Amino acid sequence: MAVPAIGGISGAGGLSHLAELYRQQITGSAAAARPASTAAAATAGTGAVQATGTPGVGGVSGVSGVSGGGSFTSALGDGLRAVESLDRTASAKAVAAATGDLTDVHDYVIAATQAQVATELTTTVRNKALDAFNEIMRMPL
Amino acid sequence: MFAALGISGSGMLVHRTWMDAISDNIANVNTVRATDEEAFRARYVIAQALENGSTGAGVAVGGIELSDAQGRLVFDPTHPLADANGLVRLPEVDLGEQLTTMIMAQRGYQANIAQVDRVKAAYQSALQMGRS
Numbered sequence: 001m002a003v004p005a006i007g008g009i010s011g012a013g014g015l016s017h018l019a020e021l022y023r024q025q026i027t028g029s030a031a032a033a034r035p036a037s038t039a040a041a042a043t044a045g046t047g048a049v050q051a052t053g054t055p056g057v058g059g060v061s062g063v064s065g066v067s068g069g070g071s072f073t074s075a076l077g078d079g080l081r082a083v084e085s086l087d088r089t090a091s092a093k094a095v096a097a098a099t100g101d102l103t104d105v106h107d108y109v110i111a112a113t114q115a116q117v118a119t120e121l122t123t124t125v126r127n128k129a130l131d132a133f134n135e136i137m138r139m140p141l
Numbered sequence: 142m143f144a145a146l147g148i149s150g151s152g153m154l155v156h157r158t159w160m161d162a163i164s165d166n167i168a169n170v171n172t173v174r175a176t177d178e179e180a181f182r183a184r185y186v187i188a189q190a191l192e193n194g195s196t197g198a199g200v201a202v203g204g205i206e207l208s209d210a211q212g213r214l215v216f217d218p219t220h221p222l223a224d225a226n227g228l229v230r231l232p233e234v235d236l237g238e239q240l241t242t243m244i245m246a247q248r249g250y251q252a253n254i255a256q257v258d259r260v261k262a263a264y265q266s267a268l269q270m271g272r273s
Binding site (some may be wrong): 106110116118120 | 157268
């Protein structure tokens with residue numbers, strides 16, 4: 001369980017890093033587009049471009065601020081730690097069952113069910129995050 | 142996380158303890174004692190609900206109560222433990238009552254298992270949400 005945990009956290013860190021790079025690219029292209037539109041269009045048109053451009057860039061930096069703050073990373077890390085502890089409990093009960101120390105049959109099955117559902121939940125969250133990242137990467141610049 | 146699974150597990154623990162107690166009662170249904178001794182005392186499991194201020198935290202074994210030590214006196218002069226009047230002391234355990242109680246304990250245990258299955262299915266279908 002330890003290796004996927006580390007991979008998951010660093011993967012989330014990579015996601016926020018790439019989002020930051022992406023934000024810089026968008027900011028750069030918006031800044032590059034602004035003088036051209038200023039030169040080409042009338043004063044009213046320039047105002048419209050700047051008005052639409054600025055909130056868009058601000059929205060992107062808001063997104064990277066959320067992942068840069070580590071809320072998703074820490075949430076995923078907490079989830080993985082919970083999964084690891086549940087998995088360890090289930091493994092201890094499996095050993096107890098094999099050595100004859102298990103007093104309750106249902107104890108092991110419930111621990112195994114908890115570990116299974118928690119693992120499925122974590123992989124689902126990780127897959128969703130990866131899907132979102134891939135969707136961003138497919139966006140034409 | 143997954144409180145329902147733990148709650149059902151506590152219910153299974155109590156019903157398993159109940160089945161253990163009933164098994165012991167049935168195993169000792171013919172335990173003969175001398176008249177100057179206590180009869181075998183049947184065990185009764187006391188269930189206790191666990192409160193946590195919201196949905197509850199399941200159930201626990203509050204204690205094991207014992208039936209009376211009087212038992213019943215049976216005339217069996219050939220028994221080695223029989224007294225001068227030919228009497229021995231048998232436990233006050235009704236086999237029919239114990240067997241019907243065993244059915245209740247077994248059904249309770251099975252109901253908790255079914256609950257675990259349903260909760261697991263619910264969690265898993267929640268994880269399937271939005272998956273094409």
